[in-house]
Amino acid sequence: MDITTKSQTIHAAVALPGPVGQGLQPFVHDAVVSLCAPSFVISHPDGQLDGGADGFYHGDVRALARLTVAVEGSALAPVSGGLERADQAGFRAVLRGLNEVTADPVVALCRRRTVSSGRLEEHFEVSNHGTRHVRFRLTVRASTDLAPMERVKSGHVLDDVPADAGVEAGALVWSRGGFAVRLLSTPAPDELDAAGGRLSYEIELAPGQSWSALLSGTAAHDDGDQFPAAPADRVPWRTPVLRSADRRFDRWLEQSIADLDQLRLTDPLSGDNGDNAAAHADQFLAAGAPWYLTLFGRDAIWAARMVLPLGTDLAAGTLRALALRQGRTADPATEEQLGKILHEVRRTTQEFGDKLMLPPVYYGTVDATPVDHPPARRMVLGPARRGSRTTAATRRVGAFMDTRPRRSGRRRLPQVHRPDRPGPGQPGLEGLRRRHPPPRRPPRRSADRAVRSTGVRL
Template sequence: MSTDAVSILDGNTFVVSDNRGDINATPTDTSGLFASDTRFLSTWNLTVDGQRLNSLSVDHLEYFASRFFLVPGTGTVYVDAKLSVIRQRAVGDGFREQLTILNHSEEPVTLTVRIDAAADFADLFEVKNATAKKGKHYTRVDKRQLLLGYARETFVRETLISTDGDVQVDDSGLTFVVRIQPHEDWKTELRVEAIGALRRGAAPPHRPGTPTAATKSRRRGEAENAEARMSRNLDAWLTKAPKLDCDNDDLRVTYRRSLVDLAALRFSPLVAGDYSLPAAGLPWFMTMFGRDSIFTSLQALPFAPELARTTLRALADWQGAVVDDFRDEDPGRILHEMRYGETAAFEEQPHSPYYGTADATQLFVVLLDEYERWTGDLALARQLEPEARAALNWIDEYADLRGNGYVYYERRNEQTGLENQCWKDSWDSISFKDGRLPGFPRATCELQGYAYDAKVRAARLARIAWKDPAFADRLEAEAAALKRRFNRDFWVADGQYFALALDADGNQVDALSSNIGHLLWSGIVDKSKAKAVARHLMSDRLFSGWGVRTLAKGEQRYNPIGYHVGTVWPFDNSFIAWGLRRYGFHDEAARIAAGILDAAVFFDGRLPEAFGGYERSLTRYPVQYPTACSPQAWSTGAPLLFLRTMLGLEPSGDNLVIDPALPDNAGHIALYDIPGRWGQRDAFARRRSLRG
């Protein structure tokens, strides 16, 4: 997306336009109206008397609505305009746009107002890969409606554009001829419906035909009710969340931005009914991702525990059941990604769903236990016992590709499957210090930490929820053995850190990376080695001053603006800080929290997916990564986890333990009405000096 792009979204429906409200999508950009992985509008241009308009400002009303203030004219010199135009747009199963033109002159004006519209119905994967459509496009015109359609066998997607005003409709848009008296205005309302997109509780799709008065009234009511419903829903979401009081205005802005963006990213797949889980991020990942949804749910547990409940239920419903090489599916495996577009429907991509992730399965068990620890919801822990056991079986039965007790990955779908199936899933993210790429299969270090944590946590659930102490004993013994092996086989003795991975022959892939922070979070690190790990994380090679880099300076593939080889990821840092807290490195965790939260100020409180890994001393602001998703769910969740880490919030039985450790510039922080098995609890903290 361009830097002046304007986005509004609601669940899996979003609109990306320029700052005039216009859409002019190219085959490879993400402008347009998207729903369920399909672009339902690729052109949406407003002209007045044949001229495009200039933007004065954009008012971001809510995550689902924006208002554009425009004037006619071209060139760089502003001349007092006699007309102004306001476009107010709200998304929801398409979008509704109210168009207002104001005549500021002393004479009446007659204007030709034109909306050019087109839909390429591109699948998101087609946008990414610039591939051509294989079906047929069609249009149907009625007095006040334009239907744009696409069909390929039984796969049909349609965009219905309608208005209540006097209009001339043709195959490529709508034309209004209007006369506006002096100091008066003209208004009309345009509705764009995405027919064929997944929607919850929607009426049957409308077909072309002259709308009756009752139909027009119903549609207007549905649109207004949808906008009012979203507004009420956001108010309820914010009211329900814990209240933050602090001395730092920037932290308050970031906290509210995180809550609002998390609300915007809530997604309700059909299996979730009326409940929602976090979609991964705009623009590419507005759907269910196993890893991303789990990590975000973990971050948000003290603030919105219901996200974790829905995530667990939805992922359990789609848990792998068979061995399917096309989808990299195994029994017990948790999905990586679910898609609803054309390429998935015709199995040109395996994402219906795709299971090529080597960490979501362990993390599913971790989330189930952490959710029960936080909420006391034993009923869900019991309900999902079969799925949790199947996930644990996957670790031993299907993930141990080398028979040495470690979780490895290697794609079985050579054409479209992911090479790297850890969270750093770009092609060059796993390397030796000298830059060589290891062969497959690969066993990255954090996968073993997640497996260890899953077994320890499942042992607790086996005792308190599943009433199977023998199984608990077995899991604890397996976890202890894994920890011993791991601290022997992954430890780079001459560098005093853990290797990024083992290759197929068991050799250490010895690059120094941020993954070692996830090992602290999982608890797999021997206490005798933890101090060395923390020292590396806070060294100049990894810690930029803004946050921990994904790959250390000095490694051959290090690049401060490389996707997984030197950038700083807020999500990554939030779990590193949590891990440092777990091992008692309170001040180090606070420094990381302070760095990332300072960076958030330069992004207006909305942390992007990643930003540059340059030293903080080189620039007064964090350097933007050009194609970072924003908002992205686990970046949105990062400030929430930092708040939990700084306040030292940990459930202990039916109580909430509060053990704050704030950075020097934090001042006073209070978090009120923290939900959990204890009901609601308040947490207070004041700054203290960092220990040397």
């Protein structure tokens, strides 16, 4: 059997995707996604941000929808590009037709991208490797629609928000609804067209010379991040070091841990309320980029369970974050039920069109259980309690969860079937029920005996 995998690194001409139809979710299978939660960037394989899902996002809002570079009178030919780390990417192109002696291009453009929380840096460097002087005009075009993420995901095309010239030279600013974006060029461009979102540079290079510029983009909500980024120096696990016969496995593990590091978010409801609250806040892993860089109950528990061999701090923080938000009442609008784990948390109501709207905190999912339900607790706390160094911590988490709201009387799973309210959490549930009827509940004594046989005590 022939199995091939596709890397995000390209070494040939890039076939760019065509325009996305209105109302169709844009493809991202060949996109380069660099991230540092709660921010990320989606771009073409050549590094350009131009249409479809492309953009610099922060906190469920697209801060920049377009960031392209072009050279007057010369076609950019991409030759390589892709991720270097989870939060960094690099791209290289050659500029053709610029005073070449032979058919070989002699001017190269290198573009390096770095993403951090609420910040995007794009570093451009143009080098002349030929034997003649070259002179050309380089133009960067920037624009944004400040679209909510769900509108982009649904394939809606929104009008651009007009840009204003910033107070500083070489700056463009956009703002709407308590969300502000700023793009600053260092050095300042030779010409700034705020209305058109164009920054133009007149470049002249002698043989062997280079020119560079740094574009720094920042994005922020007036009331701060819903889930702030975790401190870089407070990783909730022990970083493993692996030496195996197959070095590819070593690199795979190292890259996997680095990717997880960029998905860390903190819970503002935990810790203290002082100036250093983020340093003591509980941490959890976002569900993933590009569309789910927030708290998802199911995904957060799965991720915490799989990271348990490296430590229990992440599991403890995840369970506390979910316990603080588990259902306290019955609310048909959000499908909240007493003790039920939430499905997802967003900053505002999500509008996917005329047919579907989801509240900021939504519980409608087929795989939600009470966070204090024995199987949910056993999945995460059971393995943690078997570690000799983690007994006290897991006892505290268990005691904390015992104080959360729960059903009176006989404990039952929340009802998840809501035929009157379709949502992303229950696609095709009727068909699943017909094809896979629920198993018979085993006798209580047999269930307890099965749990004891595993050596897990809760």
